[in-house]
Amino acid sequence: MSDMAGGSVPELVCQVIAEAEQAWGHYAADGAVGPDSLAETADALSQIDTEHAVELLTCLAADDLVFPGTPRRDRSHARRAADRVVHLLGRESVWYTNVSDLSARVRAWDPVTRFTFDGLVAGTNAHFTVVLLQVGED
Helix, strand or coil, X not given: CECCCCCEXXXXXXXXXXXXXXXXXXXXXXXXXXXXXXXXXXXXXXXXCHHHHHHHHHHHHHECCCCCCCECCCHHHHHHHHHHHHHHHCCCCEEEECEEECCCCCCEECCCCCCCEEEEEEEECCCCEEEEEEEECC
């Protein structure tokens, strides 16, 4: 899974995860573990289409993974921002996520952090890569 902007998507994702764990690691459950190698992180990511990317970007920006139904931000604003990001990266962009289902009664993902809840979307084109990560604890 190569990043068209230079480097690999999993490498960039690992950098974002390291920053999140440095900033919020004290909130993680004691003894919690997550992927600890680049290969494990790459294995947790699946390629998705741009429509699904917009949906997941919107959800991760607007909704709370820990407490479903609790808004974090205005959903319409989050949707406009997600549409804009996907549009700016263009039709040739490639998108990845660790999320398999965020429907109301089902929350399913492959962990990429040591937090109880995490959701990630990454998109890349020939020049740029964007990563959105939400982590949480209950």
